[in-house]
Every structure is written in C-alpha cells, then in structure tokens.
Amino acid sequence: MKKYQLFIDGEFVDPASGQWIDTVDPYRGEAWAQIPRGNAQDVDRAVAAAARAMRQSTWTDMTATARGKLMRRLGDLVAREAERLADIEVRDNGKLKQEMLGQLRYHSEWWWYYGGLADKLEGAVTPIDKPEIFAFTRHEPVGVVGAMTAWNSPLLFVAFKCAPAIAAGCAVVVKPSEFASASTLEFAALTREAGFPPGIFNVVAGYGTEAGSALVEHPDVAKITFTGSDTTGAKIYATAAKTMKRVSLELGGKSPNIVFDDCDLDAAVAGAISGIFAATGQTCIAGSRLLVQNSIREAFTKRLIETAKMARIGDPMDPATNIGPVTTPAQYQKVLDYIEIANSEGARCVLGGGPASGLPGGQFVEPTIFVDVAPKMRIAQEEVFGPVLSVLGFEDEAEAVAIGNDVIYGLAAGVWTRDIGRALRMSKALKAGTVWVNTYRAISYMMPFGGMKYSGLGRENGIEAIREFLETKSVWVSTAVGAPANPFVMR
Incomplete structure (x- = not known):
C-alpha cells in the first residue's frame, strides 16, 4: 500500500x-x-x-x-x-x-x-x-x-x-x-x-x-x-x-426536479435519472424529489422505472457501469435506514429497495424509487445522499412551487417544460441557488454555485x-x- x-x-x-x-x-x-x-x-x-x-x-x-x-x-x-x-x-x-x-x-x-x-x-x-x-x-x-x-x-x-x-x-x-x-x-x-x-x-x-x-x-x-x-x-x-x-x-440539498406535462418526455426521464442515480446519488445537488404533474404522473413513472431498471451496477472502472458503490460504510447504512423509514411511513417502493448482492465490497444499493410519497414524509424532507428517489404529484405551477420550496434546503432545482414563460416564472419562484431548465447537474467554472437557507x-x-x-x-x-x-x- x-x-x-x-x-x-x-x-x-x-x-x-x-x-x-x-x-x-x-x-x-x-x-x-x-x-x-x-x-x-x-x-x-x-x-x-x-x-x-x-x-x-x-x-x-x-x-x-x-x-x-x-x-x-x-x-x-x-x-x-x-x-x-x-x-x-x-x-x-x-x-x-x-x-x-x-x-x-x-x-x-x-x-x-x-x-x-x-x-x-x-x-x-x-x-x-x-x-x-x-x-x-x-x-x-x-x-x-x-x-x-x-x-x-x-x-x-x-x-x-x-x-x-x-x-x-x-x-x-x-x-x-x-x-x-x-x-x-x-x-x-x-x-x-x-x-x-x-x-x-x-x-x-x-x-x-x-x-x-x-x-x-x-x-x-x-x-x-x-x-x-x-x-x-x-x-x-x-x-x-x-x-x-x-x-x-x-x-446539503433536497432538490426538487419538476416535470410538467408539456415537457420533452425522453429528455425529462433522462434528467430524472441523471438527477438521482448519477454518482450513486451521492451529490448535494441530487434531484431526490421528483415532482411530476398529475396528468402524466402514472405514465411518466412507468417510463422512469423501465429506464432505471436498465442501469448496470458494478465495477466503477468499467465503462459499462452506471452505478457504483456507496463510498463509506456509515453512508451505506444511512441509505438503507432511510429506505426502511420510507417503508414505515407508507411510501410504496416500486423499484429496488435494498442492497445489491453478488458484488465485492458489500456497499451497493439498488436504484430505488418510491411513489405515494407525501411532502412531509422524512424521505421527502431529509437528505439521503444515495440512489433513492421520491416521486410526488402536483396539479399546477403554484402547487409545484409550494412543494418544491417546502424543505429547509435551497441548493438546486430542475424544471422540465417547453413553455418559456413557465420556465422563467418557476426559476424566479423556486428558492434555490441554481435552477436548471430542461437540463440537470450541469456546472461551470464561470457560473456561481451555492445555496439558500440550510x-x-x-x-x-x-x-x-x-x-x-x-x-x-x-x-x-x-x-x-x-x-x-x-x-x-x-x-
């Protein structure tokens, strides 16, 4: 060594x-x-x-x-x-x-x-x-x-x-x-x-x-x-x-990734995947709260699950791998604890929900998606820092903003819409240091980065x-x- x-x-x-x-x-x-x-x-x-x-x-x-x-x-x-x-x-x-x-x-x-x-x-x-x-x-x-x-x-x-x-x-x-x-x-x-x-x-x-x-x-x-x-x-x-x-x-962050029914569905699904499963969810800007307009929530969630199932877990040095291990034993246990908390609160797990077996090291968590999540559940309020996604529904812009801002954090947010007026209204209303529109998890040395609130x-x-x-x-x-x-x- x-x-x-x-x-x-x-x-x-x-x-x-x-x-x-x-x-x-x-x-x-x-x-x-x-x-x-x-x-x-x-x-x-x-x-x-x-x-x-x-x-x-x-x-x-x-x-x-x-x-x-x-x-x-x-x-x-x-x-x-x-x-x-x-x-x-x-x-x-x-x-x-x-x-x-x-x-x-x-x-x-x-x-x-x-x-x-x-x-x-x-x-x-x-x-x-x-x-x-x-x-x-x-x-x-x-x-x-x-x-x-x-x-x-x-x-x-x-x-x-x-x-x-x-x-x-x-x-x-x-x-x-x-x-x-x-x-x-x-x-x-x-x-x-x-x-x-x-x-x-x-x-x-x-x-x-x-x-x-x-x-x-x-x-x-x-x-x-x-x-x-x-x-x-x-x-x-x-x-x-x-x-x-x-x-x-x-x-930390508990960033809302907000999908409206007029979005480019393929781009929004990819953005939702990137927001939570890239970097094994171990990023402060993780879009761990996926807010989907009710008119498309069921269909969108189905497409999301199908795409997430394709993620390959394994050796981080392998170019074909999509999700690597959780970095530390303490963080690995924390992620599993939050999955149990979500189950106990009544959220419904529709993908993953536990350790990924058959891999060396023993610190792998399956890509996990919860639906039937209420905004005040701990899984929707607290930072998990792992590959665990909460899906919440909303009716209109006002409700999306209310849910999006209803956490102690304000680091980042995502908005998926083809309506430029809506994009500008949402970017103003969301209490976050960074708002991405029709993209997610983009950074630059030129662009200020930081958070509001906690x-x-x-x-x-x-x-x-x-x-x-x-x-x-x-x-x-x-x-x-x-x-x-x-x-x-x-x-």
Missing part, C-alpha cells in the same frame, strides 16, 4: 502523531493506501507556513500577472495528469471512472480561468462628495484560508475553493475528507512542480474532529470554506464566529467566488493646502 505524507511548506512530511489511516476502496472493500493522521500540531505548522508565505517577498512582490501564470501552469499539469488522478479518486470514493475522468479533465479550467482573472481585480476611484479629497478602493487578500473538502468530488472541490483563493493572493491549508485524501495529496506535488512558493498550498489530512476542528479554531486562519453536511456546517459557522472568521458553506452561505465559481477571498479597503487622500480643517468636526 502507498503511504502518503502531509504537504506543508512545500515539502512532504510525516504527521506529528506518527500515525496513519487506512483508506478503503469502496468497490473491493479493502484498504489500498494509508493517509497521514494529522492533528492540531500539524495544522499549526501548516497555518504558520501559509502565513509566512503570504508575508515573504516571493509572494508579496509577485505581480498578479505572474501569479496568474503560475496558476495556468498548474492547470496544464492537471490536464497532463488527469487520468492518473481520476484513477486515484475512483479507488478512494468508488465513483465511476467516466465521472471522475470528466471532472479531472475539466478541473484545469478553474486554474486557467482564475489565473486569467488574477490581474483583473481592479479597484475604483470614487468621485467623492468631499472637496480636496482623492478617494479610491483596493482589493486585498483576506488572509490564510482553510479549505475543507468532501469525499464525493475531492479535487473538483479543491478547484472550487483554492483557485479563486490563490488568484486573490491568499495561501491555503486544505483539509480533505479522511475518506478521500489521496488525490489531494497527489495534487499537492503538482503545485510544487508548477513553481508555487512553499507554504502557498498546504494539505493536512486527518479526522475532522482532530485536524478539521483545529483548522476552524486556529486564530491565524482568516476564512473557512467548507463543503459537507448542514449539521457540520452549522458547527463550523458557530466555531468560526468566535474568532470572527469569514465563512463560505456549501451544504444549503449554505456564499458562492463558489464565477467572478463572484473571488470576492469571497478579498477585503475591500477604502483609501482617502487629502489634497488640501493651507490651514487644516477644524479637528473637532467630522470631515
């Missing part, structure tokens, strides 16, 4: 604990590598290195244009290593090779895009209403950033968080999930090859209760950006407030994301000559 080290101040180093954690291949059900068990002492070292790097002339004297060139060089290296990194992520989290390779081939775009944006963070001269004053604004990096990523798309989240942070001039300390740290540690070597100064990019792997908590509590960390559950996000938010840290939180704070991607890592400073310069103004009166 490969034994990884922490990446601190430009070097790979052993953890202070002298301990490692086995990382398990979810498909085979066996350990394939060891990641370092970082703790508060390692976080201290990494944060100190990041803070020092931000003070040193190699970074402070580097122009934003030069910083952008480093980032674009890193993007080139990721493009070169995309397949190797994708293979590592499949071993770590069990997602499909096709999915992870697509993400890694796209990953470079974040470094190219934000590398190009780095020298375009312009301040502004304000035509101030005060006489004999020259006033302008400038943007400065917020400071050391703690970036905490989830296990379902580790390097994609590194791109989401670290590319805009570094473009803004920040240094980062990444705490990847203990269930999927290997690819981030492999990526760290590419930052060194690209020429990043030591300390600008650091990785401290380990448990959330040890390394993660220490990063959130550290007084020299200026901002935390986190992807994960709303429960953990709320704890981070509360802890960060004690030291006045800025926070960005990309949390789905989080702040935005990732697009120009808006870089503002999350900047402070705006106002500068007032007096051009007055002669006697000073009255010092006892506000200027």
Whole structure:
C-alpha cells in the first residue's frame, strides 16, 4: 500500500502523531493506501507556513500577472495528469471512472480561468462628495484560508475553493475528507512542480474532529470554506464566529426536479435519472424529489422505472457501469435506514429497495424509487445522499412551487417544460441557488454555485467566488493646502 505524507511548506512530511489511516476502496472493500493522521500540531505548522508565505517577498512582490501564470501552469499539469488522478479518486470514493475522468479533465479550467482573472481585480476611484479629497478602493487578500473538502468530488472541490483563493493572493491549508485524501495529496506535488512558493498550498489530512476542528479554531486562519453536511456546517459557522472568521458553506440539498406535462418526455426521464442515480446519488445537488404533474404522473413513472431498471451496477472502472458503490460504510447504512423509514411511513417502493448482492465490497444499493410519497414524509424532507428517489404529484405551477420550496434546503432545482414563460416564472419562484431548465447537474467554472437557507452561505465559481477571498479597503487622500480643517468636526 502507498503511504502518503502531509504537504506543508512545500515539502512532504510525516504527521506529528506518527500515525496513519487506512483508506478503503469502496468497490473491493479493502484498504489500498494509508493517509497521514494529522492533528492540531500539524495544522499549526501548516497555518504558520501559509502565513509566512503570504508575508515573504516571493509572494508579496509577485505581480498578479505572474501569479496568474503560475496558476495556468498548474492547470496544464492537471490536464497532463488527469487520468492518473481520476484513477486515484475512483479507488478512494468508488465513483465511476467516466465521472471522475470528466471532472479531472475539466478541473484545469478553474486554474486557467482564475489565473486569467488574477490581474483583473481592479479597484475604483470614487468621485467623492468631499472637496480636496482623492478617494479610491483596493482589493486585498483576506488572509490564510482553510479549505475543507468532501469525499464525493475531492479535487473538483479543491478547484472550487483554492483557485479563486490563490488568484486573490491568499495561501491555503486544505483539509480533505479522511475518506478521500489521496488525490489531494497527489495534487499537492503538482503545485510544487508548477513553481508555487512553499507554504502557498498546504494539505493536512486527518479526522475532522482532530485536524478539521483545529483548522476552524486556529486564530491565524482568516476564512473557512467548507463543503459537507448542514449539521457540520452549522458547527463550523458557530466555531468560526468566535474568532470572527469569514465563512463560505456549501451544504446539503433536497432538490426538487419538476416535470410538467408539456415537457420533452425522453429528455425529462433522462434528467430524472441523471438527477438521482448519477454518482450513486451521492451529490448535494441530487434531484431526490421528483415532482411530476398529475396528468402524466402514472405514465411518466412507468417510463422512469423501465429506464432505471436498465442501469448496470458494478465495477466503477468499467465503462459499462452506471452505478457504483456507496463510498463509506456509515453512508451505506444511512441509505438503507432511510429506505426502511420510507417503508414505515407508507411510501410504496416500486423499484429496488435494498442492497445489491453478488458484488465485492458489500456497499451497493439498488436504484430505488418510491411513489405515494407525501411532502412531509422524512424521505421527502431529509437528505439521503444515495440512489433513492421520491416521486410526488402536483396539479399546477403554484402547487409545484409550494412543494418544491417546502424543505429547509435551497441548493438546486430542475424544471422540465417547453413553455418559456413557465420556465422563467418557476426559476424566479423556486428558492434555490441554481435552477436548471430542461437540463440537470450541469456546472461551470464561470457560473456561481451555492445555496439558500440550510444549503449554505456564499458562492463558489464565477467572478463572484473571488470576492469571497478579498477585503475591500477604502483609501482617502487629502489634497488640501493651507490651514487644516477644524479637528473637532467630522470631515
């Protein structure tokens, strides 16, 4: 098994604990590598290195244009290593090779895009209403950033968080999930090859209760950006407030995927399948609530079931596989528990409903569809994070909006209709950070991503994301000559 080290101040180093954690291949059900068990002492070292790097002339004297060139060089290296990194992520989290390779081939775009944006963070001269004053604004990096990523798309989240942070001039300390740290540690070597100064990019792997908590509590960390559950996000938010840290939180979802009777049926069925069974349902944007207009609900559900039955479960490295394993034992049990909850609440299972047998590893769940689901059932309110779909009916736009918004989350939503007016009305009425119309599960480095309500704070991607890592400073310069103004009166 490969034994990884922490990446601190430009070097790979052993953890202070002298301990490692086995990382398990979810498909085979066996350990394939060891990641370092970082703790508060390692976080201290990494944060100190990041803070020092931000003070040193190699970074402070580097122009934003030069910083952008480093980032674009890193993007080139990721493009070169995309397949190797994708293979590592499949071993770590069990997602499909096709999915992870697509993400890694796209990953470079974040470094190219934000590398190009780095020298375009312009301040502004304000035509101030005060006489004999020259006033302008400038943007400065917020400071050391703690970036905490989830296990379902580790390097994609590194791109989401670290590319805009570094473009803004920040240094980062990444705490990847203990269930999927290997690819981030492999990526760290590419930052060194690209020429990043030591300390600008650091990785401290380990448990959330040890390394993660220490990063959130550290007084020299200026901002935390986190992807994960709303429960953990709320704890981070509360802890960060004690030291006045800025926070960005990309949390859970219970997204409505809404099908109207005037839709393109083939496209809507494919969109419903993509929304819940892609990535084995282990995605915060999963369209886990399928709302279908009553006039077509029975026929649509029948077509949906027929299509879902064709999904092939198996080896995530096999191009023919559609659904891979659930990543962790705890998540696997959680998905099965929710299936039991749905049955006990009176929902009717029309497909799947249990473990998929005859496969290695023992963490496979059948694609599962429930009908006769009431909006207030737990299966329709709580995030399952697995291949479990709830089908609900509605009569008209007003009822679709009411049901769609009747959860604590607001990350994403889908709308399937040929009526452009309806599409625009629905996109306005739905309380979600992203609304897809006649498509689903599309992302871009150009398009802001984030949630409303319990789905989080702040935005990732697009120009808006870089503002999350900047402070705006106002500068007032007096051009007055002669006697000073009255010092006892506000200027």
